[in-house]
Amino acid sequence: xxGIRKYWIALIFIGLGTxxxxxxxxxxxxxxxxxxxxxPANAETNAHDDTSSGxxxxxxxxxxxxxxxxxxxxxxxxxxxxxxxxxDIYLPLPCFLYAPSQGWTITTxxxxxxxxxxxxxxxxxGYVLVxxxxxxxxxxxxxxxxxxxxxxxxxxKTVNGKEKDIYYVVADGKCYELDKKTTFDxxxxxxxxxxxxxxxITRNVFTMLLTCLLLFFVFRSAASAATRTQGHAPKGLxxxxxxxxxxxxxxxxxxxxxxxxxxxxxxxLSAFFFILGLNLIGQIPFFPGSANVTGNISVTxxxxxLTFILMLASTKKxxxxxxxxxxxxxxxLKILILTPVEILGLFLKPFTLLLRLFANITAGHIVILCFVxxxxxxxxxxxxxGGSIAxxxxxxxxxxxxxxxxxxxxxxxxxxxxMLSATYIGMALEEPHGDHH
Amino acid sequence: xxxxADFSVIKPEPGLLIWTTIIFGLFWFLMSKFAFKPIxxxxxxxxxxxxxxxxxxxxxxxxxxELQAENEKLLAQAREERSAILKEAxxxxxxxxxxxxxxxxxxxxxxxxxxxxxxxxxxxxxxxxLKNQSGQMAVEIAEKLLRRELANxxxxxxxxxSLAESINLN
Numbered sequence: 001x002x003g004i005r006k007y008w009i010a011l012i013f014i015g016l017g018t019x020x021x022x023x024x025x026x027x028x029x030x031x032x033x034x035x036x037x038x039x040p041a042n043a044e045t046n047a048h049d050d051t052s053s054g055x056x057x058x059x060x061x062x063x064x065x066x067x068x069x070x071x072x073x074x075x076x077x078x079x080x081x082x083x084x085x086x087x088d089i090y091l092p093l094p095c096f097l098y099a100p101s102q103g104w105t106i107t108t109x110x111x112x113x114x115x116x117x118x119x120x121x122x123x124x125x126g127y128v129l130v131x132x133x134x135x136x137x138x139x140x141x142x143x144x145x146x147x148x149x150x151x152x153x154x155x156x157k158t159v160n161g162k163e164k165d166i167y168y169v170v171a172d173g174k175c176y177e178l179d180k181k182t183t184f185d186x187x188x189x190x191x192x193x194x195x196x197x198x199x200x201i202t203r204n205v206f207t208m209l210l211t212c213l214l215l216f217f218v219f220r221s222a223a224s225a226a227t228r229t230q231g232h233a234p235k236g237l238x239x240x241x242x243x244x245x246x247x248x249x250x251x252x253x254x255x256x257x258x259x260x261x262x263x264x265x266x267x268x269l270s271a272f273f274f275i276l277g278l279n280l281i282g283q284i285p286f287f288p289g290s291a292n293v294t295g296n297i298s299v300t301x302x303x304x305x306l307t308f309i310l311m312l313a314s315t316k317k318x319x320x321x322x323x324x325x326x327x328x329x330x331x332x333l334k335i336l337i338l339t340p341v342e343i344l345g346l347f348l349k350p351f352t353l354l355l356r357l358f359a360n361i362t363a364g365h366i367v368i369l370c371f372v373x374x375x376x377x378x379x380x381x382x383x384x385x386g387g388s389i390a391x392x393x394x395x396x397x398x399x400x401x402x403x404x405x406x407x408x409x410x411x412x413x414x415x416x417x418x419m420l421s422a423t424y425i426g427m428a429l430e431e432p433h434g435d436h437h
Numbered sequence: 438x439x440x441x442a443d444f445s446v447i448k449p450e451p452g453l454l455i456w457t458t459i460i461f462g463l464f465w466f467l468m469s470k471f472a473f474k475p476i477x478x479x480x481x482x483x484x485x486x487x488x489x490x491x492x493x494x495x496x497x498x499x500x501x502x503e504l505q506a507e508n509e510k511l512l513a514q515a516r517e518e519r520s521a522i523l524k525e526a527x528x529x530x531x532x533x534x535x536x537x538x539x540x541x542x543x544x545x546x547x548x549x550x551x552x553x554x555x556x557x558x559x560x561x562x563x564x565x566x567l568k569n570q571s572g573q574m575a576v577e578i579a580e581k582l583l584r585r586e587l588a589n590x591x592x593x594x595x596x597x598x599s600l601a602e603s604i605n606l607n
Contacts, residue, residue, distance in 0.1 A: 079445065208457065223472045226479035226480070227475050298449045302458050362446055
């Protein structure tokens with residue numbers, strides 16, 4: 001009986017999450033159609049009709065009832081400078097912005113007056129909030145201080161043979177092109193170094209802090225209980241935390257690293273709980289969850305780099321001998337094939353590590369968002385109630401299934417990351433056995 | 438391509454890189470110092486405790502069984518001793534009885550012999566006394582007879598007879 005009740009609670013919980021998403025979007029849809037009359041509105045679909053002319057000066061008409069599930073999903077998994085709580089309520093976050101031409105700008109998200117869809121009504125020192133993310137006016141002549149700006153519009157432009165999304169705002173009847181924040185993808189993914197750097201506490205940073213604090217208090221209380229009740233049977237939180245600890249110790253660190261495992265335990269445990277905590281928090285579909293932290297490549301890069309550094313720091317002569325000059329193989333073969341492949345493999349290890357976690361979590365989130373998007377596709381973005389109900393009927397079981405799978409993936413990916421980290425460290429630490437060559 | 442351009446999660450951002458490094462670094466440091474170290478130590482201590490408790494229990498059990506075996510041995514020994522003692526006692530008893538019997542027999546024989554001796558002695562004494570008395574009486578009778586002989590013969594005989602009758606042998 002209780003088992004069945006639990007399932008019902010889970011179902012209701014997931015349904016509720018879906019409904020909150022739905023309300024959010026219904027609201028946005030309604031607002032958007034009202035605003036369309038005044039300003040040139042954003043519509044990526046428009047780009048097809050109006051690619052060359054640009055957003056400014058040409059009134060862009062958004063197609064009524066258009067809903068792009070892919071775009072919505074990509075928008076939701078992205079990092080943002082504002083945390084959308086519910087409706088038009090945004091949690092303000094501190095912004096630390098640096099532009100080489102004008103120095104530091106320190107403010108909070110509320111200075112941009114974020115309203116629906118995460119767009120700011122105010123430009124501050126040339127910075128504008130677009131879809132919850134800060135962008136900067138390219139034109140150095142843009143007035144400093146607080147300036148009222150229009151709803152941002154966007155257009156696609158071909159720069160150096162690559163299509164780029166460019167956003168514009170209108171202030172005082174003049175159209176300004178915006179610059180996105182600097183990214184270190186070297187232009188491969190459509191980003192690159194721009195006119196400013198964003199070091200703000202973003203939604204992801206906030207979620208990381210929150211998760212770390214939560215984990216710290218859970219573990220701190222378990223640790224103090226463990227010290228206090230020395231010589232007694234463990235109870236409460238201890239019983240929750242200790243199996244994880246012994247699991248990482250006995251099934252990951254000890255078999256993969258060997259006798260020197262104890263030195264690496266803190267890193268492995270920290271990485272495991274950091275990833276697991278963020279994976280799980282990211283699964284909650286509403287505030288304070290929903291941030292796609294472990295599905296952001298910046299986060300996985302840092303974690304993979306730390307593993308890589310630890311691995312390199314623990315390498316022994318034996319490891320380099322096997323990587324650079326494998327004994328028992330002809331010299332020509334070594335120079336031509338083996339050594340380049342081994343060196344490539346050395347760098348591929350952290351790369352696969354960061355990509356695996358990133359791709360798994362992001363893919364899971366996109367799939368769930370697309371399932372939820374079924375409600376809007378079937379319901380024609382809120383215009384057809386019957387369609388919405390049909391969409392929800394399809395979306396709820398599918399999302400439920402996907403979320404259950406994601407729950408498994410949350411644990412699995414945290415485990416795999418730590419397991420592989422331990423294996424790489426173990427490989428670096430390996431001593432010659434004399435039995436395999 | 439438009440899709441990918443908006444796909445910001447795949448673009449490494451300087452802010453997020455730095456913040457992740459700081460937060461994870463702090464998390465790593467604080468957790469290892471304040472959480473994992475005490476938990477690890479407590480777990481290790483507990484494992485040691487459990488192991489030693491198990492070892493102790495095993496040792497105690499072994500000791501117990503050893504003790505039990507010893508007890509049984511002692512018991513068997515005691516039982517053996519008891520039966521030996523019993524046997525000895527029985528033998529002693531029999532010996533005592535037979536000795537007593539023997540002694541009683543000897544005493545009896547000695548008593549009987551002494552009684553026979555006594556009887557013999559008494560008999561001899563009685564005979565001596567009888568001899569003496571009968572001699573004396575015969576002398577007295579003869580004296581009296583001698584005194585009466587002159588008067589009457591028949592009377593003399595009757596007198597002798599009465600005299601003889603008056604002799605009470607006891």
